[in-house]
Amino acid sequence: MQNQLHKDDLKSNSINKMKTLNILYDADQYSDVTKEGGIVLEFSFKYLICKNLNSNYFPSDKKYRSHNLEKLLIFSGIEQYLKVESAKDEKFQANWLYIKNWNINLRYESVDKFKKMDAAETLEVLDGKSGVYKWTKKYW
DSSP states (O other), X not given: OTTSOBHHHHHHHHHHHHHHHHHHHHTTOHHHHHHHHHHHHHHHHHHHHHHHTTOSBOOOSXXXXXXXXXXXXXXXTOHHHHHHHHHHOHHHHHXXXXXXXXXXXXXXXXXXXXXXXXXXXXXXXXXXXXXXXXXXXGGO
């Protein structure tokens, strides 16, 4: 099990990455906040996949090895709950529609590509009143 990710590490990584994004925002590192925002949700979904599979470790099966948030949502076992929440809360639905298109390859974008407004939106989408990451934590 040496090379596998323990579910508790995925959960901790999610929490720590969210804290890091807030620190980066306060340090005016807006592009990094926007480029790395989806990682928070990726870790949360991967933790939920472990929980859904009743496993302490993230599965080694290639079908789970993805950075695609929509795919990870399906494997997490909470897709139906997201649909219900989206129907109840338009802001939540808009937040999901925004963040689901995040791509790990954003990390290669220019340092100047994203501005303060983009970073603020990313933080709100993740951890604001109708934040998707904030919502996923209900299922931890």
